[in-house]
Amino acid sequence: YSPGFLVKNGIKVELEGQDLWKKFHRLSTEMIITKAGRRMFPTLKIRVSGLAATQSYMIFLDLVPFDDKRYRYVYHSSQWMVAGAGDPQPCPSTFVHGDSPASGNMWESQGVISFDKLKLTNNRSSIVQGQICLHSMHKYIPRIHVQPLSADQIKSGSTMEALLDIDQSVSFTFPETVFTTVTAYQNQQITKLKIASNPFAKGFREATRTRD
């Protein structure tokens, strides 16, 4: 059972669209990664409260390796199985929300905070802003960070990446957002649910084909 929100140090983070996440979770969520970068679906969206109104915060996320395994999909049992040791994460997997930094007031008043600009890729050579590089056939879980900024940090005027400090941040993880990376969907039920729930994927309503 998962209540849809987490509270830590007085900061409350709600997972928006938790029902949809749960539907996907029951089937073992797959996320496509491509060279050009692909959005996540469902999109990670949160609501934040309990912040200090006039305090500045960075809000960002990283994608944490769920374990150190590589997976493969076994068709006849319709299951993901461990297929050996995983590869270590090659690049930093941090994505800063575009509105950072902003005051507690701003974060809370804007309602839903969406990470829809984030794209997943398997392209390790050219590092593109807004993309996170992952290994295919591995499991990851998103971790959301809320980090208060000191007055000195605000004044320093350095790049946002330099201000990030995971140790100084409050972190939130929702179990139903674990996913396995793929370059093509393995479980047909996942494909069907994506088509049924993602407005951009309505092009092929009756598509059903078995891999032989």
Add this chain to the structure above:
Amino acid sequence: YSPGFLVKNGIKVELEGQDLWKKFHRLSTEMIITKAGRRMFPTLKIRVSGLAATQSYMIFLDLVPFDDKRYRYVYHSSQWMVAGAGDPQPCPSTFVHGDSPASGNMWESQGVISFDKLKLTNNRSSIVQGQICLHSMHKYIPRIHVQPLSADQIKSGSTMEALLDIDQSVSFTFPETVFTTVTAYQNQQITKLKIASNPFAKGFREATRTRD
């Protein structure tokens, strides 16, 4: 003659796409205003330099009545003529750039700063965020403001609108960006130039005429 940039208090603002603005200016630029809100074309875009790297700035604009006249377009002479006294500006005409506030570093490193989210409207009843309400058949000139923020203002956490202070800002005005508001284009040459230069207006080239 207009050099394409202005310097004031050590801050330099360049008008991006000045050549296009000049083409429209020679014909007397018209901007459509609608109830739902319409973008400006050309879009107002600038480059800023000479800012203090670690200082926070707001960048915003307002649309200033060019004079206190109402205009009408005289077809047989293809000219805009004064048609009486103008109406006073009803609402504040300020539009804050979405990246505000940001450090001098940020503003300068992002290259072109575009005001493409701005929309012009004649709807005075429902005030929509990101829209500026104007009178039709009046002349306006955009004025760009660069306003340094004090540490206290940054900490105050109030809304951005409350932080705006035109008297504390450095203002820039480019003569070639004057325009007349209309609800339908008056000068056909303006229409042609808009179609020729705006990618979103390519729908009606003479290609799809009646077949003989």
Add this chain to the structure above:
DNA sequence: ATGTTTCCACCTAGGTGAAAACTT
């Protein structure tokens, strides 16, 4: 007569999974 509103075909821009081609 003049100016405004509404609707629409035609675009740009970009997010989807399917299928075929490609790699190992």
Add this chain to the structure above:
DNA sequence: AAGTTTTCACCTAGGTGGAAACAT
């Protein structure tokens, strides 16, 4: 055989001016 890359038809989302209807 298994996984990846490329291309593409089909979508969503939204920015254009034209034309007809509407308002004054």
